Amino acid sequence: MILKKQIILAFFSLLLASPLTYGQIFDFSKPDPYKKVFVKTDNFGVSYLQELENALAKIDRDSLKFEVLNDLAYYWHTRNLGTALEFTKKGLELTSEKNNSLWHGRFQITEGSILLRQEKLDLAEAVLKEAKTKVKESDLAFLNTQLGYVYERRGQLGKAADYALESLSLGEKLNDKKAIGLAYSDLSNLLWKQGKFEEGLDYGLKSLSFFEEGNTIDLDYDFTLYVVGNNYLSLQQYDKAMEYYEHSIEIGERYGFYNNLSDVYISLVDLNVYLNHFSEAEAAGKNAIKYAYLLDNAFMLMRSYLAVGELQNQNENYPAAIENIQKSIEVATPNFGDGFFLSKAYKSLGQAYAENEQFEDAFHSINKYDSLNSIVFTAEADQRISQLQTEFNVTQKENTIQLQKTELLQQQTNQNLISLIAGLLFLMLLVLFISFSNNRKKNKLLKIKNKEKEFLLKEIHHRVKNNLEVVSSLLALQTAQxxxxxxxxxxxxxxxxxxxxxxxxxxxxxxxxxxxxxxxxxxxxxxxxxxxxxxxxxxxxxxxxxxxxxxxxxxxxxxxxxxxxxxxxxxxxxxxxxxxxxxxxxxxxxxxxxxxxxxxxxxxxxxxxxxxxxxxxxxxxxxxxxxxxxxxxxxxxxxxxxxxxxxxxxxxx
Structure with missing residues (x-):
């Protein structure tokens, strides 16, 4: 396993070679020695992760060691899930040995993030719910986001939306802009899956504004760019979709966010098909598969093969489409859990079979699509998300009304305060005027005295100069003799x-x-x-x-x-x-x-x-x-x- 990790690191070093020189991450002479990525620096790459790993042996403070180890686990999950899980298990063992319940819970959140991406949804849910009893309130927004992903992957979009709104409430309570931005991002993605693209776009743009206000250009900001691009694509605003996809790719390639890169390249297949750019669509599909393999993520790999298969459907290459979509379905079974993308796969497979005149296979695929679609897009889920939207909007309006009342009261208080300050200012101005008048008189007297002294000094220098000239003249007279x-x-x-x-x-x-x-x-x-x-x-x-x-x-x-x-x-x-x-x-x-x-x-x-x-x-x-x-x-x-x-x-x- 160690050899495998070294090979991966060497490969990433070549792949992500950059002219940037990474600054020192640790200064152990300071009380806060850790220069945390995306908080105090944005120099994130394989060398950053290697430096974190090398520093572990030098760190003797438990809380700092746990923080660094947890960051290693979480940031590796954007590049390779197996390596990320190794670091997570090490963190869980250490925190158990030290009997540190808080950090054990935080490592469980990271573990849940990795497990759900490994299609181990039940295990991820259990780990995250256990962590909920150990961590602080400030950790719950991120934990709820991961639980929301579990239910989203199961196709339980209404339940996923409940967790997104819970994260939003926590973010507003704690004034945590990152948590608010993440909650809006999740709602944007859920609304996109429901086909509510205008609302999804609105939430996505709100999310980006909160990330940018907090100057947080990280994995979740990158993912939100992708989600906004998806909503623009569904609204057939192809130029805007391309703009956000390209921005997401730029960040993903800079920091090595392979999960986001695979996501974006999958969407770029669809976008380029709409634009009739089939060679670009094919290249995007290959990139999507490449990053899914690097990440070792079956969810991304399934969707990548599906995107390539749908492209081949458009190119009327039905045998190749059937082959790739079947690969997609094979990757997804038996514990895939995401009915949304499975339903899309069976729908596309049915279309490919029908066009290839394999009508019996087409019938079975369409039946499978109908059954999955009915599970995901239930009237109950649609109604729940609509209800949550309404509740959220009502809450926002009530907050606005309360804010307006507070502002009116504040204005009245400000007016009284302004009147008081105006009176004090008048008194101060009166005192200053009297003082200024007195100082002016004093300054006039000082100027007169200064002029007198200046005149006397000039007169002294004049007389000294004249006396020296007399001496010079006397010397000249003496010289003549x-x-x-x-x-x-x-x-x-x-x-x-x-x-x-x-x-x-x-x-x-x-x-x-x-x-x-x-x-x-x-x-x-x-x-x-x-x-x-x-x-x-x-x-x-x-x-x-x-x-x-x-x-x-x-x-x-x-x-x-x-x-x-x-x-x-x-x-x-x-x-x-x-x-x-x-x-x-x-x-x-x-x-x-x-x-x-x-x-x-x-x-x-x-x-x-x-x-x-x-x-x-x-x-x-x-x-x-x-x-x-x-x-x-x-x-x-x-x-x-x-x-x-x-x-x-x-x-x-």
């Missing part, structure tokens, strides 16, 4: 340092921002001044490869001094013999609290470890300012020289 070129150079550098600081204060009182400096504009002004002071505007070009960037004064001043020193150094040493050259300045924000500065030239460069030229004051100043800004410096000695700085800053933008 000096003859030593080295001292003149040092004085000129000092003037440029003072100027680099004075520009910042000039920008602060000229711009709308009093707390920050836009650095690109600042560097352009500084660079132009330094070139002018050295008389190198024509020979040396400075490139400013940086976005607009605002920095606070405490950061801008040291940066300005660093760039001033590096520009001065390049102009003095990088381009000897009147050689033309280029200097690049790039300042970028790396993160909210980090900026990067690059200053490089394409001059003659220097070798690593070469002693500083001049007094070395500029290098010492750069080192000091870099530490002040909590920064790092790296020098790259290439053709030319590159200085990289990283600085920690606050509030750069």
């Amino acid at each position: 000096i003859k030593d070129p080295n001292i003149i150079s040092a004085m000129k550098e000092s003037q440029n340092r003072v100027y680099s600081m004075s520009i910042i204060h000039q920008r602060l009182y000229q711009n709308e921002y009093l707390s920050s400096i836009e650095m690109k504009d600042y560097f352009i002004n500084l660079g132009s001044h330094i070139l002018d002071s050295f008389g190198e505007e024509e020979r040396i070009k400075i490139h400013y490869e940086m976005p607009e960037l605002h920095l606070d004064v405490d950061t801008a001043v040291p940066l300005g001094l660093i760039v001033n020193e590096l520009l001065t150094n390049s102009l003095k040493y990088a381009f000897p013999n009147k050689k033309a050259g280029e200097i690049t300045i790039d300042l970028d924000k790396i993160s909210d609290h980090e900026i990067q500065l690059l200053v490089m030239d394409n001059g003659i460069g220097q070798t690593e470890g070469e002693p500083a030229k001049g007094t070395g004051f500029g290098k010492n100043l750069i080192d000091l300012l870099t530490r002040q800004l909590d920064g790092t410096m790296k020098v790259i000695y290439t053709p030319g020289t590159q200085y990289f700085f990283n600085f920690k800053v606050d509030g750069s933008s």
Whole structure:
């Protein structure tokens, strides 16, 4: 049996190979570790079932193990009934050992679902009725659905409808949209079998709306698409029928719902016959038989052979029709139980015999059809379903009237509440208006004070700038009295340092921002001044490869001094013999609290470890300012020289 299961799994893996990558189903670090299919994921395939089976050995919590094992059993019943029953029996044994009555009952519901599809209707009924005494109320809607299937298969359509309505009542009581959708689906199918196609279509579409509202795209939703398609087919709305069948096939093939696929392909035989698409009808019949064999389901196999036989009747291939319909009847005996489809089989067989001039056989087949038909389509069953419909409609109307009364009472309550809220809102608005008026006065005073402070700050920056210019002028006057070129150079550098600081204060009182400096504009002004002071505007070009960037004064001043020193150094040493050259300045924000500065030239460069030229004051100043800004410096000695700085800053933008 294990070898058989492995072969089946390997076959499904090839058959259902998909580009989807299935996510992890279990995360045992979480309180709810199981990612349940059709609830928290829709990635359902053989790999999902294999992962469930592999996880069983790792699960130490009984309730979780039972849930996973029950899901394995139930989801396998859409693909192979024998494998599904193996898992079910294992679950029944485990729950008996653990004396867990609730989960034993739930496994019995799954067992009943499998048994009824194996034509063991009496056993299925007994198991389901025993389970009814063990499970919770929330489980009963699904249990009643399975009991309804038992009676439907026996041809007791009125009894089946009773269970469908019981499920509907439970679903409405518990606000279980899945249970409501399933009940409407069952009623739609029963009405279709009764030939009440308009009503059947109405219930089927209602069912789909409840499934979709709950975002439940699963086996039962797929089956309901098939049922709606059947009603459209019976109403001769062939395009709509094809639309719902194709949607059902798409879902069935995606998830491996072989029972639904066999159902739909059986109906597609009939649809394609109506459309005179006989080759498509033949292909649909082969698919129906294929999925019935894979599922190991005699009910599906019987109906598949019947559909092929009816197709051959239409093609006037009566010997082949007789052969296939006889196969259908052979599959169905002795415990088939479904008089509806058996009656159809004998009717089609009688037609084939008559057309093949086997009149005695035709007579016996038609007699058998009449006897089965009279059992299924009794006046009592028809009357019961009509009565149930009426009762249901009356209940719905009473519910609507009660709902309207409740809504009127609610409207009155809402009106009173609205009046109360309106009064409170008026008081709140009055308080807010008074508060707003007071705040407005305060804001006016604050604006006046802010303008006064802004004016004072601008005045301070203006005076600082003027004082720095006075210092620069004094240095210039002193320089004019000096003859030593080295001292003149040092004085000129000092003037440029003072100027680099004075520009910042000039920008602060000229711009709308009093707390920050836009650095690109600042560097352009500084660079132009330094070139002018050295008389190198024509020979040396400075490139400013940086976005607009605002920095606070405490950061801008040291940066300005660093760039001033590096520009001065390049102009003095990088381009000897009147050689033309280029200097690049790039300042970028790396993160909210980090900026990067690059200053490089394409001059003659220097070798690593070469002693500083001049007094070395500029290098010492750069080192000091870099530490002040909590920064790092790296020098790259290439053709030319590159200085990289990283600085920690606050509030750069």
